[in-house]
Amino acid sequence: MRATVIRGAGDVRVEEVPDAALREPADAVVRVVLTCVCGSDLWPYKSMERDEAGQRIGHEFLGVVEEAGSAVRSVRPGDLVVSPFTFSDGTCRFCREGLQTSCPSGGVYGSPGEDGAQGEAVRVPHADGTLVRLPVEQDDPLLPSLLTLADVFPTGHHAAVSAEVRRGGSVAVVGDGAVGLCGVLAAARLGAERLIIMGRHPDRTELAREFGATDVVAERGDAGVRRVRELTGGEGVRSVLECVGTAESMATATRLVRDGGAIGYVGVPQEGGGVDLRELFMRNVRIGGGVCPARAYVEELMPDVLSGAVRPGRVFDHVTDLDGVPDAYRAMADRKALKALVRV
Amino acid sequence: MRATVIRGAGDVRVEEVPDAALREPADAVVRVVLTCVCGSDLWPYKSMERDEAGQRIGHEFLGVVEEAGSAVRSVRPGDLVVSPFTFSDGTCRFCREGLQTSCPSGGVYGSPGEDGAQGEAVRVPHADGTLVRLPVEQDDPLLPSLLTLADVFPTGHHAAVSAEVRRGGSVAVVGDGAVGLCGVLAAARLGAERLIIMGRHPDRTELAREFGATDVVAERGDAGVRRVRELTGGEGVRSVLECVGTAESMATATRLVRDGGAIGYVGVPQEGGGVDLRELFMRNVRIGGGVCPARAYVEELMPDVLSGAVRPGRVFDHVTDLDGVPDAYRAMADRKALKALVRV
Known part of the structure; x- marks a missing residue:
């Protein structure tokens, strides 16, 4: 599959990487429909030290569940889902009190060993604790606003x-x-x-x-x-x-x-x-x-997105596809774009 | 009257000063019964630059109202009262919401132009907004605990x-x-x-x-x-x-x-x-x-002091009189005393 890799400041490329795949029974694989570029992606884009091995990048996405591990109960293939930018088990004391960013089993997409969101598919650890199903179709015009539930709106x-x-x-x-x-x-x-x-x-x-x-x-x-x-x-x-x-x-x-x-x-x-x-x-x-426990807020914020009471997707002023990701980084770094939406 | 004056690091003296006196109709003059030395008094005691004019010091006291200005309504001569370490008008927006330390008309005892608490009497600006009457007699054994309502307990x-x-x-x-x-x-x-x-x-x-x-x-x-x-x-x-x-x-x-x-x-x-x-x-x-709006807490904390449910006065492990104030500073600075009570 294809995904975005960063190897140093200014060097963001979309290239062939191993397919996203289940590793644990609690994992799911999600085919990405929409992703985007975050202001925090610009820090490595501006200052990352050269690393030839490269690092997957991106942490905001929504998409369709392609495969679910044997332990996954809350989603199944074909479900349209959004993921918060951090994954978390949903069962620990921190998750239960709404501080999923402190989940000891949790992590963030695009960190070493994890898939990044700016690609064709993503392995989601702890799918039950992480993913939230979206009650709309893939072609719903609300999708960009629903994508903001991954990070920027929460x-x-x-x-x-x-x-x-x-x-x-x-x-x-x-x-x-x-x-x-x-x-x-x-x-x-x-x-x-x-x-x-x-x-x-x-x-x-x-x-x-x-x-x-x-x-x-x-x-x-x-x-x-x-x-x-x-x-x-x-x-x-x-x-x-x-x-x-x-x-x-x-x-x-x-x-x-x-x-x-x-x-x-x-x-x-x-x-x-x-x-x-x-x-x-x-x-x-x-x-x-501090770092936002987005998962804690998704259920609270989603109804107002679905009703149209709020339209956070208005922050996207640059729309591109996966090939356009390097240009999107450049546009945001140059402040020519506020936030870039990527239709995969 | 006699009061404590500091002129530089290590130089604390009890000496003759002008009598505390009303300046504004909202003022009261309180004859001090109990005062004490605060940890924050030790900073100038340890590091104040030499100032021959000297500065009054001390900000915790309880005592008897000796004189009340013409505008004062809530206390009258003879009342036993405790003062928080800051005075405040009691009527501004900050006072009404319990942030008396931000009262624009407020201030702190022992700052330039104000009387210090470690003396025989204190002019209290904005007596109605500041003083709290104590429902006990001057010889009540609860007095040291009630004194802590001025600062350290709140x-x-x-x-x-x-x-x-x-x-x-x-x-x-x-x-x-x-x-x-x-x-x-x-x-x-x-x-x-x-x-x-x-x-x-x-x-x-x-x-x-x-x-x-x-x-x-x-x-x-x-x-x-x-x-x-x-x-x-x-x-x-x-x-x-x-x-x-x-x-x-x-x-x-x-x-x-x-x-x-x-x-x-x-x-x-x-x-x-x-x-x-x-x-x-x-x-x-x-x-x-931040700085404690003690006035906001006095009514809440006092009942538990009066009932004996809490005994914050136990922090006083050194008792002296006005003449003993310089020794009390020394004992606290040397960590030989936790907190010194001064019976005036």
């Missing part, structure tokens, strides 16, 4: 939950990438009243408004902080969704948040994440978040 | 609340000072089932057991982390109370906490506080806390 939701977004609350979102925009969507869904996106790319801020943003703050640094304070009676917002992961974005988040508020972060922290408790101590600001 | 409680201590939960407390011990007391009061104190001073760990600790871990570093994991099924604890404030203690807290758990910190952060989100991201650990 991750935005995790940022909003971690930032303690409440009905009627005030929210700022730092980061106008696909996660930040899904954070806007999630915060609006949770009832945020004042919902500010920090950004200056008109196509992205337009989508943010469509997703429920009430205000766009294009100013950066001191001017941006001043503007957010003006919009919030001088106090700052109760919830900040930090959807970038740099020390600079965390410093911004720290300055936007109201005393007693919370920062929800979901960007993989660079440079230690940039938290200085001396900035937060007198103000009692909480920090929560 | 601060331990704030650590426990910020660490999300729940009935039946597992808890570790980093720091065996008076705040850490009050954290143990607060976590036990909130229903912690497994309650581990990290410490190796027998008198302190004994008091921790009396306060409700189920386990004492004397080991430090890797061995301490291993021991806590052994006690918690290999997972770590759901709540860590970080009651020191150094980067080292935060690193320990990070290693003791279970995935999906929370760290509550109340020690003034030194060196930036030592949070590295890279250590927390994959594990979804939350961090909360």
